[in-house]
Amino acid sequence: MCAVFGLIDYANHFTARQREKVLKVLSKECESRGTDATGFAFNHRHGMTIYKKPIAAHKMRLHLPQESGIILGHTRMATQGDKKDNFNNHPFSGSTGATRFALAHNGVLHNDFRLQKQYNLPKTNIETDSYVAVQLLEQSKALDFAALISMAEKVEGSFVFTVLDNANNSYFVKGDNPLALYHFAHEGFYIYASTASILDSALMRLGLLTSFYTEIPSICGDVLKIDHNGKLTTAKFDTSHLHNWDYGYLGNYPFSYWQENTDSLAVNQLKEFASYLCIEPEHIDLLLEYGYTTDDIEDMFYTPGEIECAIDEALCGNAYCGGEW
Secondary structure, eight states: EEEEEEEOOOOOOOOOHHHHHHHHHHHHGGGGOOOSSEEEEEEEEEEEEEEESSSOOGGGGOOOOTTOOOOEEEOOOOOOOOSSGGGGSSEEEEEEETTTEEEEEEEEESOHHHHHTTTTOOOOOOOTTHHHHHHHHHTTSSSSSHHHHHHHHHOEEEEEEEEEETTOOOOEEEEESEEEEEEETTEEEEEESSSSHHHHHHHHHOOOOOOOEEEEEOOEEEEEOTTTTTTTTEEEETTTTTOOOOGGGGOOHHHHHHHTHHHHHHHHHHHHHHTTTTHHHHHHHHHHHHHHHHHHHHHHHHHHHHHHHHHHHHHSSSOOBTTTT
């Protein structure tokens, strides 16, 4: 339950200080999806900077050069890899020839260890599952649609990847995790976040919802590229492999068996995420019995306090509560 977010100010609509304010507000809104670490990547005349710390977004202090108009961001809820070891936090740095890039990921990959063995990827001290995407891109020797499609068709699990290269090209690889991307064409910038509710809340606080914008649609299987001039191009990847679950406890059952039981697997993943928020697995069962879907429950995680209210409601709906039935 991490968040990706960022600003693509291709027409230099904002000053550096205004961009800092936009990123500050946007990153704080993204805390609803992760407070373990916060990171940014941006280019300037001396190269690319990746600035990250194992702290919540509201504690970060970001200083941008005037020429740094395109910024990639991430807030993390750690699931694999200790947040205190900053190399485990996003964005990650990678390179293909003369191209340097930064990558951030929202989701969980289940086959990272298998991919490391299968493609003989070099061992590193980075423990985060997301880093295998960087290594696969580096092995492709290029950063383009073909490399991103190849990577997306190898990884299994849930994801949205965002990538920024040192030529200020931004890429979005859309798996089944959410992404909201708005284009303010008149002003000359794009802004994005993991969910529309996060993005709308940030834009309201910034006073930008009064401006006209276009929502850029994306579905699972899309790869989007926005170049340094704001031009948008797209490609597609095959999504049929995404949930070939690679958990060790699946044993030797054929994939067809697990495909027929995706609902139970979704619940297990939901409970795993819930545990990081100190929510008991039986409370997830209670919400499901009360009529909420797995998607409903996941959406509750994005608004602080909402899932606790739903649990209280479900408890009161199944027991004598507050002096009334």
